[in-house]
Amino acid sequence: MSTWERKALNFINQTSRWDKDKHISSFLAFSISLVKNLTAADIALQLEFEDEETAKVKCASPVHLNDLVLNPEPIKKLLYTQGFKTIYWREIPPPKENVLQEILQAFSSAIIIPLNTMPNNSLLVLGWSSPQQFEGDFLECIETIRLRLKEVLLQSQQQLYFQRTAIRFAAILHTIPYALVFINNDGFSGWVNQEGATLLGLSGPGEQLPAILSEAMMQLRNNALNIDEIYKEAVQLFSSPENSISNWIWKLEHKTLKVSCLPVTTQQISGRLWIFEQP
Amino acid sequence: MDIIKRNNIHVVGNQDALQTLMFAHGFGLDQHTFSKIIPAFEHDYKIILFDNVGGGKAELKAYSPKRYETISGYATDVADIIQALEAKNVTFIGHSVSGMVGVLTSLLYPGMIERLILLGSSPRYLNDAKDGYIGGFDNQALTSLFEAMEGNYHAWASGFAKLVTRHEDKPELAEAFAAALSEIRPDIAIQVAKAIFYLDHREALPKITVPTLIIQTANDPAVPGIVSEYMEARIPNAKRTPVQTHGHFPQHTAPEEVIDAMKSFL
Structure with a gap:
């Protein structure tokens, strides 16, 4: 050589x-x-x-x-x-x-x-x-x-x-004054902004496993005062992956949340985006 | 792009003269800033006047945030102009930031510039505590300056113009400078100001090979006197001439002294 x-x-x-x-x-x-x-x-x-x-x-x-x-x-x-x-x-x-x-x-x-x-x-x-x-x-x-x-x-x-x-998209999504949670259908990846992490009591924003996000959202839902109404809507929502919902009211002890759940479907990614607003 | 149009170039004076003077204006000004100086040299010199891209009547669409991210883009423009006009025996007179533009051009294109005249120029505006260098501005001052520019550009222009002209007896100077600053697109002015105030070309000074005249006013808020002493000590073949006027624009406030200093040097 x-x-x-x-x-x-x-x-x-x-x-x-x-x-x-x-x-x-x-x-x-x-x-x-x-x-x-x-x-x-x-x-x-x-x-x-x-x-x-x-x-x-x-x-x-x-x-x-x-x-x-x-x-x-x-x-x-x-x-x-x-x-x-x-x-x-x-x-x-x-x-x-x-x-x-x-x-x-x-x-x-x-x-x-x-x-x-x-x-x-x-x-x-x-x-x-x-x-x-x-x-x-x-x-x-x-x-x-x-x-x-x-x-x-x-x-x-x-x-x-x-x-x-x-960096750019994280900055934009963290600035939006709503709690945002994205759960990927692959079962391995999810994402939450700062407002969302605070609402769900998570250690921090950013990448999170869907299992952790689902668990935290279930706890939030179980604390709701109108849990029966929420379940009724949820059955309807999850009957098809294409269904979406907005203005879904979750009444908690000290606040009321207006919840949206939207399917996200592109060629590269599919999942659900959850948006929690405090009116 | 047509360089003549890009930089709004005018060639005046004696077109047959063997020697060329190239005048380069500073931030917020245009080629008219030298109007009181030019007549003294029109008979004996070919004179090149131009506007920096982003200012004056230069082609606005030629402004590239990439090219002018640092003053290096302006140095390339100066070389373009000299080459396009095939100018020979060039003495470059750079006011304020354009002084360093001339320095860079002379280093990158040896032989293109024969002499440098630096009028109120500085190799670095920011103090450097590590080297004990005093440029006149600390980080806090520059942060405040850019916050003010970004917050309300036109209000900033008015205040800045009064600060740097330093001639309360001639308010028309500050008013004219404020008006000129206000004509620059704010996003361009902010980017150019950042390129200027954060530049550091101290290492270039000892590499200058051409005779250099440094003209310094008695009280320049943008360039303290100690900066011109610093430059004189580091530029191998430099001469420093103080001008007895205040402010950053001796070409406006003491044109006769500037002319005398230039003639003596030339």
Whole structure:
């Protein structure tokens, strides 16, 4: 096995372990730093096309290049003309042809590795102060690293997207001034907002097992002063999974709840959403 | 996008001159802020005037929250303008935040800018207790500033304008600045203000390779005098000239002194 084959394997091994042990937000920065070390590059950075006007430097080493803004259009043109393949510059082109002149000042050789993932496309730039030959085994190593980097980038983007989405929806649902309880029909997952957790006397909001939620809701129902009326309505409600109810009154000792129970049915999820209002 | 339109560029002065002056306005202003300075240089220099995207008569649809999330986007714009106009022998005069924009452009595009004139500029506005750096603002002050901007932007604009002009004998200065601030879309003004007040380019100062003139007013509420001393000590080839006027806008309140300082430097 050649040195470059070993380095490619090393890269795959180390990036396979990292995402299990460490936080996803540093996964890509770690991976780019690893590429820089393995290839003995003098500069390594990610350039992300954030919108039509913005290509932004991220995960840069040296770090002072971070947040640098470049015009995306000339760089995209270069990528198109090269068919989105890795570009190997054994010599840096003259300034007028060098679309990365801001970040490749005083370098002799560079590699531009397109990493196409949606929604934001990226590229990785590596640069060397001394001239490089980029021979056979090295090229194969870079192409292996490129494939793994695409996975790393996709995984990072997706996980960060899901985290942001979860944070946003949790914030919205916790702000709604009603107790919300969602029980998934899969029997394994459920969710409750802060108001709901307080109403049901649970330890906290967020993910809860349906069994725990059902138990807490049954206790609430059993404490109702109009328990017989509630049971009558419940028999009707649960006679079909498509049934729903609103303005269902649960009279408790110190308060009255207006309850809604709505089926939630999409391709990905099915369950019931309970809404408890205190009029 | 057409850069001339994007930045509302005007080239005035002597079109055949070998030397170019490029004037860059600060936050809340536009290219007219230099109107008392320009006539003194029109005969001998080609003069480039432009509006920063998000302000003045720059193309509003060119404003990208991503591109202008930090002042780096403005540095790229300056390079775009110089390249589009094929300007040579450029002296960049940056007022307030645009001073640091010029610094970044000169570092990222070596040879593009030959001299820098920093007018009421700062590499960091926030104090840094760890390094004993005094920028003039602490975290609490900035939090209050942004709360005020987000709460009632137009009321904030009026108060902020009075604070930074510091010329009670010339209320028209504060009124004009408040009016200019009020014309900026509030969401853009808040984002740009955050990019400015949280910037930190102290590490860039020792890397500056071009001759630099620092012009500092006697009492600038946005940039304490100690900041200009800090810059002078760290920029390798810097000269500092105090101007005997108060406030953040010496180009309005002491144009003759600013002109003298510039001529002496040029």
